[in-house]
Amino acid sequence: MREKIAFYRRILLICFIVLITLTLRAADQATSTTLGKQYAFLRSQYHYFHSLSEERQKQIRALDETLASWKDPNREEAILRVMQRYAIWLDPLSEKDRQSILDKPTLPGKLLVIHEVRDRLWLQSLPKAYRDRYYSISDPVEKANLMVHWKEQEQIRHTELRWYSSNPRKAGVYIRAKSIFDNPENKKQFQQYINHLEKVITTKQDTKDLKLIRRDLDQGQWVVLINRAWLFARKHPLIPDQISGPARFVDLPPNVKNSINELQKKHPNDQALKDLNKTNHTWPTYAIHVNTVLRKYKVHLDHSFGPTKPAEFSKDVRDFITQILVPKLNASPEGKKDLQSLRAVEGEWPEYPQKIMELARKYKLSVAGGWSLPAIEDWEQIYNQFPKWTPKRNRMSMPPMPKISKSP
Numbered sequence: 001m002r003e004k005i006a007f008y009r010r011i012l013l014i015c016f017i018v019l020i021t022l023t024l025r026a027a028d029q030a031t032s033t034t035l036g037k038q039y040a041f042l043r044s045q046y047h048y049f050h051s052l053s054e055e056r057q058k059q060i061r062a063l064d065e066t067l068a069s070w071k072d073p074n075r076e077e078a079i080l081r082v083m084q085r086y087a088i089w090l091d092p093l094s095e096k097d098r099q100s101i102l103d104k105p106t107l108p109g110k111l112l113v114i115h116e117v118r119d120r121l122w123l124q125s126l127p128k129a130y131r132d133r134y135y136s137i138s139d140p141v142e143k144a145n146l147m148v149h150w151k152e153q154e155q156i157r158h159t160e161l162r163w164y165s166s167n168p169r170k171a172g173v174y175i176r177a178k179s180i181f182d183n184p185e186n187k188k189q190f191q192q193y194i195n196h197l198e199k200v201i202t203t204k205q206d207t208k209d210l211k212l213i214r215r216d217l218d219q220g221q222w223v224v225l226i227n228r229a230w231l232f233a234r235k236h237p238l239i240p241d242q243i244s245g246p247a248r249f250v251d252l253p254p255n256v257k258n259s260i261n262e263l264q265k266k267h268p269n270d271q272a273l274k275d276l277n278k279t280n281h282t283w284p285t286y287a288i289h290v291n292t293v294l295r296k297y298k299v300h301l302d303h304s305f306g307p308t309k310p311a312e313f314s315k316d317v318r319d320f321i322t323q324i325l326v327p328k329l330n331a332s333p334e335g336k337k338d339l340q341s342l343r344a345v346e347g348e349w350p351e352y353p354q355k356i357m358e359l360a361r362k363y364k365l366s367v368a369g370g371w372s373l374p375a376i377e378d379w380e381q382i383y384n385q386f387p388k389w390t391p392k393r394n395r396m397s398m399p400p401m402p403k404i405s406k407s408p
Contacts, residue, residue, distance in 0.1 A: 093117065119147060126150070153219065177222040177382045180375050190217070190229075192370020197236055199243045202282050206236070230383040233373050239284055239353045240317045240371045242306045247283040249276060252290065259299050260290070272296070288350050304349035316369035321356065328363050335363070 049057065067076045090098055097117050104110040123134060130150065137143045181187045194217075198210060209232055216225035246252050252260070264273045272293050281289070287305040294301065307313045310321045329335035329342070338359055345351040360367050366374050373379050 122151075123147065176378060177226050178220070180378055181217070181220075181222075183374075186374035189366060189368075189370055189374040193233075193238075193373060194370075196238055196243050196370055197232070200236060200238065200283065206232075226379065226382050229373065230379055237357060238371050239306060239350060240356060240367055240369070241314050242284065242353070245283045245287050245305055246290070247281050247286045253303075255302060256290065256294075259294060263293075263297055263299070267297075284350065291349065306349050306353060308347045308349045308352045314369060317356075317367065317371065320365075320368040324365060324368075325356065325359060325363075328365065329359070338362070 049060070052060075067079065070076055090101065093101075101110055101113050101117070104113055123131060126134075134143060134146060137146065181190070194210065194214060201207060201210060209228065213225065213228050213232065215221075216228060249257065249260070260273065260276055263270075264277075267273055272289075276290060276293065284305070291301075291305065310318050313321065326339065329339040342352075342355050342359060345355050357367065357372065359365075360372060366372050
């Protein structure tokens with residue numbers, strides 16, 4: 001019995017030794033194979049390097065010395081990744097495209113050709129209807145602007161998709177933003193609001209921003225629209241029923257001009273009075289400034305620069321004050337205090353219309369007639385939850401071109 005046990009032990013020991021030997025041999029073979037592949041790769045690269053011209057070898061050695069001189073492994077690795085991506089992109093190109101890039105002696109020349117090739121390949125990836133429209137245009141400037149416009153649209157869609165697909169709750173916020181304009185009344189109110197703003201703004205940047213807001217509305221780019229419109233609304237608060245008024249000294253009524261001239265003679269060193277004669281003013285800022293200066297010297301005006309009582313407003317605004325705002329204020333103790341503050345400034349301009357807008361914002365109401373954004377509560381909540389980003393043009397898109405009057 002003992003002999004059998006000893007025999008089996010010897011058999012198990014032999015099997016174990018054989019198994020270990022085979023495992024080590026397999027590992028050694030795998031290592032040898034890996035090292036063999038690496039050696040073969042290095043050897044092929046060595047022969048390829050020495051097959052290059054002397055000038056090219058000097059360029060590669062100089063590049064290697066430059067990378068090594070940085071002594072920053074992260075930066076060196078990032079540059080190498082860029083070089084690898086460039087080589088991977090360059091290799092499958094047609095011989096003509098690849099050679100047109102390599103033949104350029106300077107970096108700006110290479111980048112210009114790379115941009116052209118990338119734009120052409122991107123255009124070929126578009127649906128046929130887009131390509132047909134592009135090739136039907138003869139004006140090169142219009143074609144360039146159309147391509148830039150399509151690239152911007154694509155980037156906005158991708159950014160929106162990444163944003164609201166990353167979290168189900170974000171998708172709900174996106175849907176809420178879209179639902180604002182699913183309501184015809186809200187859309188009408190917003191379009192009226194934009195029309196009012198268009199008559200008030202004066203700078204080129206504001207005109208450009210407003211044009212982008214209209215474009216976002218037409219294209220249904222809700223994320224961008226919410227961000228742009230909410231920021232624009234806070235930058236340009238409107239006064240109900242007033243889209244124009246005196247913005248220069250010559251626009252003032254005769255009696256107001258006379259009062260200002262008399263005050264300037266009596267107080268020649270008052271800088272606020274001197275500023276009234278400057279021409280670089282806007283409505284309603286200028287009228288408010290005139291009003292403040294005249295009050296300072298207790299000059300009474302026969303008439304105000306705008307409505308100061310409910311009866312003086314248009315029907316839409318008057319109905320908003322009497323049928324929506326006042327009942328809302330009467331519904332709570334805090335609202336009743338706000339109603340008293342509103343009635344305290346009745347008859348004063350610009351305090352009374354400004355107070356109406358202030359209370360409308362506070363109680364999440366929309367001033368009828370397009371004097372404020374629709375569904376203010378939703379806009380503010382959605383704006384606070386959306387990422388604060390500005391769409392940027394693709395870095396590899398065509399160089400900036402002159403804008404055309406015809407929108408794509």
